[in-house]
Amino acid sequence: MPRVVADTSALVSLGIVAEVEPNPLSLCLASYDVSVPDEVLTELQEVASYDDEHGRAATAVRDRTDELTVRSVDLDAEFPLDDWENAAVTLANETDAALLLCDEFNRLGLVHASLADTRLVTTPTLLSVFVRTDRLTPDEARTLLDDISAARSWDANSYVQRARSLLDAP
Amino acid sequence: MSSEKKRVQFRAPGRLVDRADALASVLGEDRTDVLVTALREYLQEAAHDDALTQEIAAAYYDDEITYDQLRALVGAEEAANLRVLKRQLDEDFVDEVAER
Numbered sequence: 001m002p003r004v005v006a007d008t009s010a011l012v013s014l015g016i017v018a019e020v021e022p023n024p025l026s027l028c029l030a031s032y033d034v035s036v037p038d039e040v041l042t043e044l045q046e047v048a049s050y051d052d053e054h055g056r057a058a059t060a061v062r063d064r065t066d067e068l069t070v071r072s073v074d075l076d077a078e079f080p081l082d083d084w085e086n087a088a089v090t091l092a093n094e095t096d097a098a099l100l101l102c103d104e105f106n107r108l109g110l111v112h113a114s115l116a117d118t119r120l121v122t123t124p125t126l127l128s129v130f131v132r133t134d135r136l137t138p139d140e141a142r143t144l145l146d147d148i149s150a151a152r153s154w155d156a157n158s159y160v161q162r163a164r165s166l167l168d169a170p
Numbered sequence: 171m172s173s174e175k176k177r178v179q180f181r182a183p184g185r186l187v188d189r190a191d192a193l194a195s196v197l198g199e200d201r202t203d204v205l206v207t208a209l210r211e212y213l214q215e216a217a218h219d220d221a222l223t224q225e226i227a228a229a230y231y232d233d234e235i236t237y238d239q240l241r242a243l244v245g246a247e248e249a250a251n252l253r254v255l256k257r258q259l260d261e262d263f264v265d266e267v268a269e270r
Contacts (some may be wrong), residue, residue: 037201040243047242104257105251107253108248108255109247109253109254111249111254112248112254113250119267121267122258125263125264125267128264128268129268132264132268133268156220158224159227159252159259161228161260162231166259166264
């Protein structure tokens with residue numbers, strides 16, 4: 001199975017719809033070997049303590065930790081990134097992961113520039129991929145993206161609006 | 171537009187407060203009026219800026235402006251973020267990811 005590294009932001013997005021069937025977290029765990037660095041798991045625990053939608057999403061992912069491959073990495077202090085992003089990028093590079101899942105829209109330029117051969121993929125793109133590979137119908141993907149967007153306050157984001165139209169494409 | 175008023179307390183640089191007081195004297199208002207007006211205008215501007223950035227991003231995604239124009243408008247760091255997001259919208263990119 002292709003190796004995929006997920007950062008905290010992407011795991012929280014996937015956790016928001018973890019109770020829906022079919023859901024992209026289960027599809028992801030079934031299609032990829034999903035790895036996370038210790039730092040991401042620590043950050044996820046922190047988010048899980050919040051009494052809000054993000055907290056419940058992080059808890060839903062944390063409850064499935066045994067399906068993730070958790071690894072430790074040596075952080076490269078030169079990276080101008082927060083520890084958990086730094087760790088996710090380092091793990092992706094060290095393990096030559098196929099994909100890095102990341103939804104930190106305001107940091108993507110830096111994250112992308114720090115990756116060697118790994119492709120950076122956001123959750124809206126991941127939903128498109130599941131539609132292309134017939135794991136989700138366009139309707140299911142649109143509903144999932146609507147739910148994630150509402151929780152993440154993405155509604156006014158023009159990238160997310162266009163990603164939604166991409167799901168309409170044949 | 172009326173809403174319940176809330177009492178707030180904060181520390182600010184002395185010179186800034188002196189300037190607010192001076193302007194209040196000129197306008198025949200009190201310090202609170204000046205500070206509330208400044209805060210309201212700042213918040214409106216900030217909200218508008220985000221909306222504007224989203225419009226600029228949309229124009230870039232739709233090929234109405236070039237990457238260089240985008241960079242001139244939003245700066246190098248934000249332009250780099252938006253370039254990564256535009257690539258996410260590329261059908262060929264999605265196909266490549268799907269095929270792995």
